[in-house]
Amino acid sequence: MTAAPLAVRDLRFAYRRGAEELFDGLDANFPAGAVTAVTGSSGRGKSTLLYVAGLMLKPIGGQVLIEGQRADDRPDVQRSWLRATKLGFVFQDAVLDPTRTVLNSVIEPALYGRAKRKRLVSRAQELLDDLGVGQRSTHKPGQISGGQAQRVAIARALLTSPPVILADEPTGNLDAENTDLVLDALHAAAAAGHTVVIATHDPTVLNRADRVVAL
Amino acid sequence: MRLTQLLAEAWRSAWAAKVPTALVAVLVAAMCVTTGLTAGRAAAAQAQVEARMEEAGARHLSVVDARDNGFLTTDVIAQVAGLSNVERAVGFSTAFDAVNAAIGPGGERVPTWTVIGELADAVELTWGRWPEPGEALVSAVAMVALGLEYPIGAVAHATAGRGISLPIVGTFTARAPLTHLDSGVVVRAATDVIARRLDVVSATAAAAPVTTTATLAILARSDPNDLLVTSPATLAQIQADVLGDLAEHNQGLVLLTLAAGALLVAVVTLADVLVRRTEIGRRRALGAPRWALVSMLIARAVIGGLLGAGIGTAVAIVAIYQTGQTPDPTFTAATAVLAIIATIVATSLPAMMAAHQDPVRVLRTP
Numbered sequence: 040m041t042a043a044p045l046a047v048r049d050l051r052f053a054y055r056r057g058a059e060e061l062f063d064g065l066d067a068n069f070p071a072g073a074v075t076a077v078t079g080s081s082g083r084g085k086s087t088l089l090y091v092a093g094l095m096l097k098p099i100g101g102q103v104l105i106e107g108q109r110a111d112d113r114p115d116v117q118r119s120w121l122r123a124t125k126l127g128f129v130f131q132d133a134v135l136d137p138t139r140t141v142l143n144s145v146i147e148p149a150l151y152g153r154a155k156r157k158r159l160v161s162r163a164q165e166l167l168d169d170l171g172v173g174q175r176s177t178h179k180p181g182q183i184s185g186g187q188a189q190r191v192a193i194a195r196a197l198l199t200s201p202p203v204i205l206a207d208e209p210t211g212n213l214d215a216e217n218t219d220l221v222l223d224a225l226h227a228a229a230a231a232g233h234t235v236v237i238a239t240h241d242p243t244v245l246n247r248a249d250r251v252v253a254l
Numbered sequence: 255m256r257l258t259q260l261l262a263e264a265w266r267s268a269w270a271a272k273v274p275t276a277l278v279a280v281l282v283a284a285m286c287v288t289t290g291l292t293a294g295r296a297a298a299a300q301a302q303v304e305a306r307m308e309e310a311g312a313r314h315l316s317v318v319d320a321r322d323n324g325f326l327t328t329d330v331i332a333q334v335a336g337l338s339n340v341e342r343a344v345g346f347s348t349a350f351d352a353v354n355a356a357i358g359p360g361g362e363r364v365p366t367w368t369v370i371g372e373l374a375d376a377v378e379l380t381w382g383r384w385p386e387p388g389e390a391l392v393s394a395v396a397m398v399a400l401g402l403e404y405p406i407g408a409v410a411h412a413t414a415g416r417g418i419s420l421p422i423v424g425t426f427t428a429r430a431p432l433t434h435l436d437s438g439v440v441v442r443a444a445t446d447v448i449a450r451r452l453d454v455v456s457a458t459a460a461a462a463p464v465t466t467t468a469t470l471a472i473l474a475r476s477d478p479n480d481l482l483v484t485s486p487a488t489l490a491q492i493q494a495d496v497l498g499d500l501a502e503h504n505q506g507l508v509l510l511t512l513a514a515g516a517l518l519v520a521v522v523t524l525a526d527v528l529v530r531r532t533e534i535g536r537r538r539a540l541g542a543p544r545w546a547l548v549s550m551l552i553a554r555a556v557i558g559g560l561l562g563a564g565i566g567t568a569v570a571i572v573a574i575y576q577t578g579q580t581p582d583p584t585f586t587a588a589t590a591v592l593a594i595i596a597t598i599v600a601t602s603l604p605a606m607m608a609a610h611q612d613p614v615r616v617l618r619t620p
Contacts, residue, residue, distance in 0.1 A: 090614045095539060116543045123541025130617050134536045138270040150259050151541030195540075207618065 042107025043068040044125075044202040044234040045092055051100035052084065052091050061087055064101065067252050071202065074226055074235045076245050079254030085238035088254065089205045092236065093126050094118040106202065123152035127196030127233075129206035129225075133188035135180040135195075141167065142176040145195045152199050159198060166194035170224050186217025193224045197233070204228055206237045210244055222247055255546040264553035274526040275558040278519055278597065282562030283569065285515035285593045290570025293507040294586065298579040300500040313341070313456040314431040315466050317473065318482040319449070325473060325480075326449035331371045333472050334454055339461040343469075344432075345370035345449025351412035352439055354400040355419035363412045364396040365438035366420075370449040373442055376432050381405060382424020385442040391426040393436045409439055431455065460494060512592055516600035523555055523601045527608035535613035544609040551605035552598055559597035563590040 050065040061084035069075050069092075077085050090096045092103055094110055103111040105125050110118065122128075127148075135144045145163040149156050167173040170190040175183050183191070189209055196204050206225060210218040222244060229235045229249070237244055245251060255263075268275045319326050326345050335343035347368035353361035369376050373384060377391060382405060385391055392405050400409065408419040420441050428435035432453060456465040466485045475481055527534065537547060567590045574581040 086618050087614070090617075093539070095613055116545070119538075119541050119543035119546075121541075122539065126541075128539045130536075130539075134532060134539075134617060136533065136536070138266070148540045150263065151255055151537075151543075151546070153256060 042104065044071050044106055045069040045236065046104040046107075047088075047092060047101060048104065049101035050088075050091065050098055050103070052087060052096065052098045060099070062091075062098075062101075062254065065254070069203070069234050069236050070250075071234050072229055072232055073249040074229045074237060074247070075250040075252060076248035077236060077238045077252045077254065078240055078245055081240075083254040085240070085254060086207045089207050089236060089238045092203075093128060093205045094122055119151065123148060124199060125201050125203060127199070127201040127204045129189070129192050129196050129204065129209045131208040131211045133180070133185070133192040135188055135191060137180050139179070140176065141172065141178050141180070141183065141191050144180065144191060145198055148195060148198055154199060163194065163198055166197055167191065169227075170194050171220065184217075186213050186220060189213060189217065189221050190224055193221065193228070197228055201233070203234045203236070206235065208239055208241075209237060210239070210241050215243075218243055255542065260546060260550055261553060264550045265557060267550065268554045268557040271526065271530070271554070274522055275554065275561075277522045278555050278558030279562035279565070281515050281518050281522065282559045282593045282597055283566030284562075285511055285596065286563055286566025286589055287570045287573070288515075289508055289511045289589045289593075290567070290581065290586065291573055292511065293504045294570055294574055294581055294589065295577060295579060296500060296504050296507065297582050297585045298574060300497060300504065301582055302579070304497055312459045313462055314484075315454040315456065315462065315469060316484045317452045317454070317469065319451070319480070320482045321480055322450065323480055324448045325475065326370075326452050328370055328445060328447070330472060331449060331452060334452065334469050335371060335375070337465065337468050337472075339457050339465045339468065341455045341457045342372070342375035343452065343454040344372060344375040346376075346451045346453065347443065347447060348450045349438070352409040352420070353412045354402065355408040355410040357401065358410075359412060361412075362399045362401065364399045364409070366390070366409065366441060367435065367438065368441045368443045368447055370443045370447050373440065375429070376453075377426035377428050377435060377440055380425045380427055382422075385423045387442050387444040388418075388420060389423045390420040390439050390441045391424050392422050392439050393426060393428070395436055396438050397425065508589070508592070512596045515593065516596040519555065519559075519597050519600040520604060523551070524604040524607070527551065527604050531608070531611060531616040534608050534611065535616040538609075538613040539617060544606075547609040548602070548605040551608060552601045555597050555601040556594060559594045563593050566590070566593070 046068045048066055050062045052061045053059065077088055079085050087096065091098050094103065098111055102109050105121055110121055136147065142163055145167060146156060146159050149159045164173060164176060167176050170193060172187045172190050175187060180188055210221055213221060225235050225237065239245065331343055331345040334340060349365045349367050351363040352366040353359060353363055390409055397405060405422050405425045408421045410419040426440065454465060454469055456462045534547060567586055571581050571586060
């Protein structure tokens with residue numbers, strides 16, 4: 040049996056010693072080819088789960104497994120490498136570099152994954168075309184809409200073809216039309232074999248998710 | 255992250271963040287200018303003081319055979335001249351008066367010294383040839399006194415009947431510190447002549463005390479009254495003290511300037527990374543390791559620092575020249591390097607703080 044691209048075991052987390060513990064020993068698998076929505080009321084740690092699974096926060100107990108291998112206890116350099124090669128992030132606000140063009144923003148992860156920039160330029164343009172923002176590739180983030188920026192962020196997350204895409208409230212700031220476009224893109228990524236995990240409380244996202252993990 | 259990519263990102267980032275880069279450049283330039291105009295000028299002054307103190311007069315030891323015991327032989331003078339700390343040593347007989355041999359005893363008298371040792375250690379030949387034993391060189395002043403239009407002819411003892419005349423074969427100027435020779439005539443001694451006075455020029459002022467001790471050891475006189483010694487040893491001690499004080503003062507000024515500049519660079523960098531928390535968080539999320547972020551932030555500051563060091567050093571050099579002093583190239587280059595090192599040190603702490611910040615807080619939208 041193939042290990043899930045992303046799994047957590049007996050997961051517990053607290054922002055500081057003595058603070059409220061989150062997840063209560065959560066066990067979950069996030070299978071490939073499916074969109075998993077993580078939901079729960081405010082303060083239950085939806086976004087925090089993504090950042091712990093994304094190796095940006097360290098759990099106080101339990102494990103994070105990437106492709107069956109424990110990853111949360113590795114040194115910073117190895118966790119950074121896993122983020123650059125195995126994980127793709129989509130944030131609520133896109134968080135694009137205002138000084139780079141759209142195309143260069145999509146290519147930015149190549150810097151940290153030691154991929155050849157030239158090889159990824161055509162791939163980045165293809166992703167932008169697929170997501171309907173190909174004509175904006177020479178624009179700066181300030182010259183495109185929020186929905187377009189979020190699709191650029193999805194292209195950036197997909198650039199290195201990581202097995203896992205983590206999206207934190209990716210539709211939180213979007214209107215219905217753009218929400219559908221972004222969800223279409225994420226579902227297309229799942230259909231292509233990626234593991235997609237979305238932290239959300241948006242009913243639209245929950246309705247379209249293949250699986251839901253409630254915290 | 256590859257090194258070339260890291261440097262390219264640092265350059266791109268420095269260009270994008272023009273204000274903090276310019277501020278770092280201005281601060282580093284200010285460090286270089288301030289150091290140049292304070293400690294740099296002091297260093298230039300120190301170099302001038304040192305040069306003056308190293309002039310031959312400050313390195314001059316003279317020994318006189320007070321009782322005419324005849325111990326300043328050619329061999330002894332050669333032995334002293336051969337000491338490692340000695341630049342040159344030359345002996346002189348007791349001066350006597352000479353007149354133009356063509357005029358005779360009624361002529362104008364000029365002082366004349368017989369030189370034992372290398373004549374070239376006492377004078378520089380300006381015309382003619384080096385004399386053989388018993389031949390003379392005449393100074394410009396002495397030529398006038400002797401009534402010579404050209405340095406041709408001979409001089410003779412002013413006291414009639416005291417020997418043969420001495421042919422003049424050229425002219426000379428005296429070498430420092432033996433400038434008193436410029437008033438008269440020098441005669442090359444025969445090999446068996448005993449000197450009355452020995453003049454020694456030490457290689458450096460600092461070596462003068464050692465030279466004095468070594469010379470007296472060679473002379474080996476048991477009765478101190480045999481000798482009349484004039485030594486620069488005290489001057490050498492004063493030189494060491496003055497230069498030591500100046501160097502200490504300069505170091506203090508440099509450290510103070512660099513510390514103040516580094517503190518301001520640290521403040522600018524801290525403010526910059528606080529403003530750029532989202533950028534740093536984004537880079538972390540996309541896979542940048544902490545070392546790469548720290549290196550990039552430092553490299554970015556160094557870019558501004560290099561620019562500032564270049565401008566600041568140029569301004570400092572021009573300003574020092576304007577004051578009539580010559581900047582010390584080693585000091586100027588060292589100041590620029592120290593300013594860059596101070597920038598790296600000052601940037602390191604804010605850079606490490608930025609690399610360890612919680613990226614989630616800046617990436618999440620409440």
